[in-house]
Amino acid sequence: MGNFMEWLDRRFPATQVWNDHMAKYWTPKNxxxxxxxxxxxIVILVLQIVTGIFLTMHYKPDVTLAFxxxxxxxxxxxxxxxxxxxHAIGASAFFVVIYLHMFRGLIYGSSREPRELVWLIGCVIYVALMAESFMGYLLPWGNMSYWGAQVIISLFDVIPYVGPALSEWIRGDFVVSDATLNRFFAFHVIAVPLILCVLVFLHIVALHKVGSLNPDGIEIKENKDKGGIPLDGIAFHPYYTVKDTVGVVVFxxxxxxxxxxxxxxxxxxLEKDNxxxxNSLQTPPDIVPLWYFTPFYSILRASTADFLVVLGSLTAIAAIATPFIKTKRSNKIAAFVGYGVIAICLFIFDAKWWGVVMMAMAIVVMFLLPWLDKSPVxxxxxxxxxxxxxxxxxxxxFISLGYLGMHPVSALSTIQAQTCTVLYFAFFALMPFYTTWGKTKPVPERLT
Amino acid sequence: MKLSNSIKALLVALPILAVAPNTFAAGAESLVLDSVHIDSRDTESLQRGAELFVTYCLSCHSAQYMRYERLANDLDISLEKLSQEMMFTTDKPGDLMIAAMPEEDAKEWFGVAPPDLTLVSRLRKNDWLYTYLRGFYLDEASPNGWNNSVFENAAMPHALYELQGSQTLVGHIEHGVEGAGDAQAEPQQGQKLVGDAIFELQKAGTLSPTEFDTAMRDLVNFLSYLAEPAQLQRRAIGPWVMGWLVILFVVSYLLKKEYWRDVH
Structure with a gap:
């Protein structure tokens, strides 16, 4: 064995990679x-790929055979x-785990300097995962699959000038059809999974360059022993490999x-209408996307003409108020122009257009988190x-939006969704302010 | 595992969320359905349901994703009995369960092709099926002479007529729906409540009303099996999988504790 490793290490950095990323990769102990x-x-990604391979052996991407x-x-x-x-339940499990993973990043400041790239790559993974699951959901060719895809693809119609041509290009037809099923199959089984694997690799490379943060939000690399090993660090292997095994078993x-x-x-x-x-002639009574998309679906549906009038008026007031804020003149002008343009757009474009824009913005704002968060800790x-x-x-x-998105709209639920939409965006828009308010607790020197 | 204060606050606040949106969730579906308690381990009930299905349903409806042989294996039905008493359109047990009636004829006779029933239990759910199957009544206004209290103007005539006999609709019990002119408080003696509809038997069938209800439970039990034969395997293997995982959890937890002894 020793001889073999020597032979191998002269040709391939096996031991080096193992040490750098496992046996001597120092991880916070808390x-x-x-x-x-x-x-x-990662476990679910592997599981989805393996089960997906076996499904592909028997699945037929053809509208007459798929179901x-x-x-x-x-x-x-x-x-x-x-x-x-x-595979089907693994998709939901994937999103449960990803949402909790993102929430961790949010509460412990994992996205903050110097880990911005880890967060950004993670956000791209999230978007790729949404594309992956959306296209996978069409493949069983159930009635909900069909109508879900029909509704979501038609959202591209609202893009000025190119919208209708774009949605036709995505479908490969005027409606969701065999052409759509075939290309979604191609994307779902090879294109997006390849992208996902590359992105996950980059996510880990970026993470291992800077090292994980921890629940105390302090850098273990700032306290090293004489040998250069962080005092609060433990080797990823075996400590976290055995600990993660317990977590994987519980999962x-x-x-x-x-x-x-x-x-x-x-x-x-698994939805009953699927x-x-x-059946292109039989629309399900309520077309509902899968649960992990419903928060964004709610934001889409929250955009009504009344809602835009309220938002437009508020933004106009904000624009008029800017000259009275104590700040630099250039800031005032920028804020006035910014709010003014948004207010005008709110009155010019219709509710459907804004629904799609707000839905897209709801995802885009996630990318900005590392720079919106100004807290000293x-x-x-x-x-x-x-x-x-x-x-x-x-x-x-967010949970309310998800819940509301799973149910048919009513007058009350629309107002609830609109309130939650405002709260959702306010969380990001006001973050540079409230993260600097109040008194933070003293941060310890070493992990607690 | 120290939960931070905000997480605690979150856990406290969650019930508020659960209450608030529920206030408008009701009202989407106003169908009153009888609940049916089915049991996929009750093989005799499944066998009786299978016999009803092949006798009364399969002449018009297919179960095009299901094979006869699978059914015989799962429900302890001998291949002899299967081929002699249950297979009318084919002599190969490996064949799919296709209806005797050609689809084009069906369209001509009923206006619509009878839907495939393989997955009907997962699509409609069992309570709906149980109430629907018991809700056929005589209606002169309808083209085939029958109507249904759950699925109004259903194209299907009462296929189980010889078992149940024929009944007429007396009215509905009140459940807050406006415009129910024929509403009455509760069924009288000799009348039967199905969902929210009150029926009166006009001509008895070969089964008594109670026997017919049991037969329909068997049929729904079978339809539920038919929609997902794998549920038998799931329930058979499930305990072993979970038991093995629990053992694995104990072992992996002890291993973790052993390794982490020197971490302070």
Whole structure:
């Protein structure tokens, strides 16, 4: 063995890579519950790829065969039902884990300097994952798959001038059809997974360059022993490999519990309207996207003509108020022009256009987090009260939007969704202000 | 695992969220359905349901994703019995369960092709099926002479007529729906409540009303199995998988504790 490793190391940096990223990769010793979700998302990525390969062996991307081929997998392929449930429910599990992973980054300041690139690459992974699951959802060719894709692709219609041509180009047809199914299959099984794997690799490369932050939000590299090893650091392997194993097992208990005992998840994981083949003549009573898209779907639906009038008036007032704010003259002019343009746009463009824009903005603002957060400390443990309140409101608004997006609209629910939409954007827009308010607690020198 | 204060605040605030949006969630569906308790481990009930299905449903409806042989294996039905008593359109047990009636004829006779029933239980849910199957009544205004209290103007005539007999709709019990002119408080003696509809038996069938309800439970039990035969495997393997994971959890936890002894 020793001889072989010597032979190998002269030709390939096997031992070096192992040490740099596992055995001598120094990790903060105080990772808590929230730090399991990174490794869990890798586990699910592998799981989705492996189950996906086996599904591809039996699935037929053809509108006349697709639906029946899924039922063939569920009935006639040995263990096909298990592979299919693992994959379909794995998609939901992926988003549960990713949302918790992102929330961790938010509360412990993981996106802050020098980890901005880790966060940015992560945001791109999130967008790629949304594309991956959206296109995968069309493949069973159930009626909800079909109508969901029809509605979402038609959103591109609102883009001025090129919109209708663009959505036709995405579909490859005037409506969702065999051409759409075939290209979504191609994207879902090869294009996007390749991109995802590259992005995940980059995410980890960037992370290992700067090292993980921790629940205390302080750098372990600032306190090293004589040998250059962080005093509060422990080797990733074996310490976190054994600890993460426990987390992975707990995850599988929950995940396989759902797969074996509750695969439909009350109609949220597998929707009942998807148990009938796509039918262009029969629209389901409520077209609902999958649960992990519903917060954004709610924001889309929140954009009504009344809502725009309210927003437009508020922005106009803000524009008029800018000359009275004590700040530099250039700032005043920039704010006045900025608010003015937005106010005019709010009155010019219609509600559907703004719905799509707000939905897109809801994702774009996530990318800006490292620069919006101005708090002198990183971890929520030492932050001031206003930030804690803001995070709480944000989480409640996000969950509420998700809940509202799963149900048909009513007059009241529209107002609720609009309120939550305002709160969602206010969380980001006001972040440079409230993160500087209040008194932060003293940050310890060493990990607690 | 120290939860920060804001997380605690969040956990406290969550119930508020759960209450608020629920206030408008009601009202989307006003169908009153009878709940049916089915049991995929009750093989005898599944066998009876299968016999009802092949006798009364399969002549018009297909179960095009299901194979006869699978059904026989899962429900402990001998291949002899299967081929002699349950297969009318084919002699190969490996064949899919396709209806005897050609789809074009069906369209001509009923206006629509009878839907495939393989997945109907996952699409409509069992309570709906149980109420629907018991909700057929005589209606002279309808082209085929029948109507249904759950699915108004259903194209299907009462296929189980010889079992249930024929019933007429007396009215509906009140449940706050306006314009229910024929509403009455509750069913009288000799009348039967199905969902929110009150029926009166005109001509008895070969089964008593109670026997018919049991037969429909068997049929729904079978339809639920038909929609997901894998549920039998899921439930059979599930405990072993979970048990193995629990053992793995204990082992991995002890391993972690052992390794982390020197971390302070």
């Amino acid at each position: 990772f808590n519950f929230w730090y399991y979700f990174g490794v869990l998302s 029946a081929s899924v039922e063939y997998i569920m009935r006639d392929v040995p263990w096909g039902w298990l592979i299919r449930y693992l 599988f208990i929950i995940y396989l519990g759902v797969v074996f005992y509750w695969p439909e998840g009350g109609g949220v994981l 148990f009938t083949p796509a 990183k971890s929520i443990r030492y932050r001031s009260l206003p930030f804690k309140i803001a995070v709480t409101i944000f989480v409640l608004a």
